[in-house]
Amino acid sequence: MQPDVDSSTDEGTRSAAQKAEAVRTSLGERDGVVVAFSGGVDSSVVAALARDALGDRAVACTARSETLPESELDEARRVAEEIGIRHEVVEFSELDNPDFVANDGDRCYHCRTMRLGRMYETARELDIDTVCDGTNASDPGEGHRPGLRAVEELEVFSPLLAHDVTKDDVRAIADDYDLSVADKPSMACLSSRIPTGLEVTEERLTRVEKAERVLRTWGFSQFRVRDHDGLARIEVSRDELEAALDIDFVEAARDHLTDLGFDHVTLDMHGYKTGSVSPEDDEGERTESGDEPLVEDVFSTEYPTGE
Structure with a gap:
């Protein structure tokens, strides 16, 4: 109708x-x-x-x-x-x-x-x-x-x-149309969480999916878990950063993600930024930092800060 x-x-x-x-x-x-x-x-x-x-x-x-x-x-x-x-x-x-x-x-x-x-x-x-x-x-x-x-x-x-x-x-x-997804944030494919130049493997895709399930369970709505070859970089939207700093969540995220196989778990203080590890992804996420992969230096000042 x-x-x-x-x-x-x-x-x-x-x-x-x-x-x-x-x-x-x-x-x-x-x-x-x-x-x-x-x-x-x-x-x-x-x-x-x-x-x-x-x-x-x-x-x-x-x-x-x-x-x-x-x-x-x-x-x-x-x-x-x-x-x-x-x-x-x-x-x-x-x-x-x-x-x-x-x-x-x-x-x-x-x-x-x-x-x-x-x-x-x-x-x-x-x-x-x-x-x-x-x-x-x-x-x-x-x-x-x-x-x-x-x-x-x-x-x-x-x-x-x-x-x-x-x-x-x-x-x-x-x-x-009163569609329930009218305000749904973009949800790009899981490979967008893996930096350009780092091979996409089933192991990496699986641990990213399970890691993001943890954030969803805690009530976060706009987020990504980026897999930097064993280092998990958690991004959440700016209005959810305070919740991400809650000590209970910090401990839960650290323990769960470590159990999934991540060697280190970090929170990106710049917050959520679409396409921050690759030129673009299936839903149009993109970066302003060019085509250079971000694997070697996760905290490089060259990657987008969400401004």
Whole structure:
């Protein structure tokens, strides 16, 4: 069901509601779509608009791999049910690709190519021609984004980008649909926690996922645990730094993360900063410090401070 939204607009500017209607119309002209679905706000908005436009010919598809936290897969299932869209889960492993494992500046290109390839396989099985994703109009201007190159090369349809739906518009549309993920922070794949130049391994991905589960249990909402080859660097948002300095949490984090195999556990006093160990990741996280890895000197003054 389409939300009841205010279609008013500033002079010369389309409102989020008008852009949403344009997206629904363009999706409705297709015989069906498979939505690359993470359960984040961007792909959830595309899924909701596609469900309105195409009914049962709209399918959300989530690719399960070692880089996807199990909690995020559960969240994707829940949000797909909330939207009322058919949800398919497929599996693949980025670790099968040595170029991905090497973790260079094009890691996300290799990941996105594999992930979207599985989407196209699913689309063929369902006799659907179109695969679409949640790239929005704010994404191309956010620096080094090799993942977008994969989207272009595979000719994935990005309806939010095509109709100038910005990140602010996305959240407004999500609010109009009353989606539970309307205010959900970005949640990039687990490989984004491993500094560029340090190999992505199942062991590192697993301990990062378990480490972040500890922070989630303690009630933190915007955080990362960066794995600097055995040194865990915990980042939390500035408004949660005080909670991170609580002695009970400090002791719990130290003990749990040490048990997971980390040699040292640190708290980054600069706070949470997207992409602070790599040029970018699957959700567009990026760093302003260039392509140099941060493994050798974790506390280098060169890495972003979140200003």
